[in-house]
Amino acid sequence: MFHLHQIDPIALQLGPVAIHWYGLMYLLAFGAAWWLGRARLRAGRFGVSEQAFGDLMFYGMLGVVLGGRIGYILFYGYQQVLADPLSALRVWEGGMSFHGGLLGVIVAMWWWSRAQGKPLWDTLDFVAPLVPTGLLFGRIGNYIGGELWGRTTDVAWAVIFPSGLDRAYAPEELQRLHAEGALDAFARHPSQLYEAFLEGLVLFVVVWWFAAKPRRRYAVSGLFALGYGVFRFAVEFVREPDAHIGYLAVGWFTMGMLLSLPMVVLGLLLLGWSRRASSPRVA
Known part of the structure; x- marks a missing residue:
């Protein structure tokens, strides 16, 4: 029997405040x-103070949140925002684009x-090894939220996402139908976990190992970009395309593939x- 996804997206309810x-x-x-x-700073990388690094993290956080949300709206959700402009502000419901971020x-x-007064590419080479862990946690968040699931399948580890059914069911009815195997046709690849493993864990290990030694300018950023693009393109073969976009061409080419190329x-x-580039740099 396939696994039925029943994780509450709210971790903690404090009165009217939902976390x-x-x-x-x-x-x-x-x-x-x-x-x-x-840890990279203390290993002698990049040569800035921890206060300056704190500023870098703050700007990076703003870039991720604003860029991710704006990118999602432009690449995937512009029709939803046109119908409901306030949905652009409801980031807690999901809807973030890595490419926009x-x-x-x-x-x-x-x-x-x-x-x-730092060269941009030196900054990007320093930051690149830090990004995959964010992808790891982000994809786990996608899975918990029951969004961005994969295509239907009959693999043993397939998951039935209530949000992927043809209509909503009451919890009791959902459990009964699942026990009867009536929902098996809706079992899907947990593509969020595939991405968490490849774009998150594997990419982190590879890029962190590569950046452990001084590399020439562009190299660390290049490895990250190549690794992410390849992994994301591969997972798109089992990830369900957005319903309002569908396949862009030849019955399998998706928006995610287009943005990954x-x-x-x-x-x-x-x-x-x-x-x-010139001699290896400490980045």
């Missing part, structure tokens, strides 16, 4: 990035680097440029 798991995952993501970044971070890093190209270009 969502999705928000807690963001706190864990920023906390992990802070801890890892300080990445652009937001780049703008934030550029602003900080300009103020600190520039990451692959950029990663290859950066790795190529790094071979022409």
Whole structure:
């Protein structure tokens, strides 16, 4: 029998205030990035004070949240926002784009680097190893929230997401139908967990290991961009495309694939440029 997803998206209810798991995952993501970044600083990387690094994290946080939300609206949710403009503010319901968040971070890093007199690519090379842990926690948040699930399948670890059914059911009826196997046709790949493993854990191990030694400028950022683009493109084969967008071409090409291809190209270009850069840098 397939697993029935029944996780309450609210972690804690304090009177009228609801603390969502999705928000807690963001706190864990920023906390992990802070801890890892300080470890790199103390290892002699980048050469800035912890106060300056704190400013960098603050700008990065703003870039992730604003860029991720704006990117989601532009790439995926503009029709929803046109129908309900206030939905753009309800970030606790999910709806964040990694590609939009990445652009937001780049703008934030550029602003900080300009103020600190640092080359932008040195900042990005320093930050790149910190990003995959954020992806790990973010995808776990997607799974807990029962959003961005995969395509239907009959693999043994498939999950039935109530939000992926043809209509809403009362909890008791949902349990009965699940026990009878009546919902098996709606079992889906838990693609959020695939992404958490590949884009989060695996990418973190690879990029962190690669950045453990001084590398030429562009190399660390290039490896991150290439790894993310490849992993995201691969998972898109089992991830359900957004219903209001569907497939863009040939019955399998999705918006996620389209947005990941520039990451692959950029990663290859950066790795190529790094071979022409000067001596290895402490980044």
